[in-house]
Amino acid sequence: MIDHSISPQLGVIGGLGPLASADFYFKLTRMTQAFRDNEHVPAVILSLPQLPDRTEAILAGHDGPLAPLKAAVSTLNALGVACIAMPCNTAHHWYDQLTGSSHAEIIHIGDAVVAETHRSLDRGKVAILATQGTLVSGFYQDRMSAAGYELCLPASTESQERVDSAISLVKAGSIADAATETERALEIARSAGADIAVLGCTELSVVGSSVNHINGLVVIDSNAALARACLTRLGFAARDARGLPIVSEPRGRDRLPWHSEQRA
DSSP states (O other): OGGGGGSSSSEEEEEEHHHHHHHHHHHHHHHHSSGGGSSSSSSSEEEOOOOOOOHHHHHHOOTTHHHHHHHHHHHHHHHSSSSSOOOOOOGGGGGHHTTTTOOOOOHHHHHHHHHHTTTTSSOEEEEEEEOOOHHHHHHHHHHHTTTEEOOOOSSHHHHHHHHHHHHHHHTTHHHHHHHHHHHHHHHHHTTTOOOOOOOOOOOOHHTTTTTTTOOOOOOOOOHHHHHHHHHHHHHHBOOOTTTTTTEEEEEEEEOOEEOOOOOO
């Protein structure tokens, strides 16, 4: 049993991938309306980069990641957390199996994104930028349709190719190149008629604030949406995600300086 004096309220299943998890915790911390350390969320991050690839498992039709995900949920429950966050969209393919064995509430990133989308637009055409595994899983399409949004699917394969490339580049640490690929995918979504684009992979969240504004396109960051949902669930006031400082790699340079970004 964990000492009650350090009991965490939030458990995070991280490492899927590591930089995306760091981005989630950064946004959770920056979005918390706090003035001193003890006003922040007591949390524990269980980083599991060794898990099998989620998209490969979904496309191959097997549940390789499920057993270690269940073990992670069990571990966090043993620590007494009130709720669990998974800053990996594709892992939510196994959400129903994981909630069945959890006393703590597992916050669904898709529900968080729908709630965040409603903060900007009540209706419109939505493009989902995500891994192929997340798209095959279909939980975003189901939730967005149920919420009254129309799905926007670009006709060409270029959009998915750009998304897949951006995700791989983030995992490899090539932030500037990933931002370029993400920006192109957003441009394609807007050209296809999308009013809203969901960054439905948390690797894309890492670079979401680095891309140039696409005229008329509302961009929803799934990591920021999940962070807000966690804060709300735990009774913490949340700041707006806009204007958060980010770590970004200027194009054409190698270093990663801090700077302040003014867009969502």
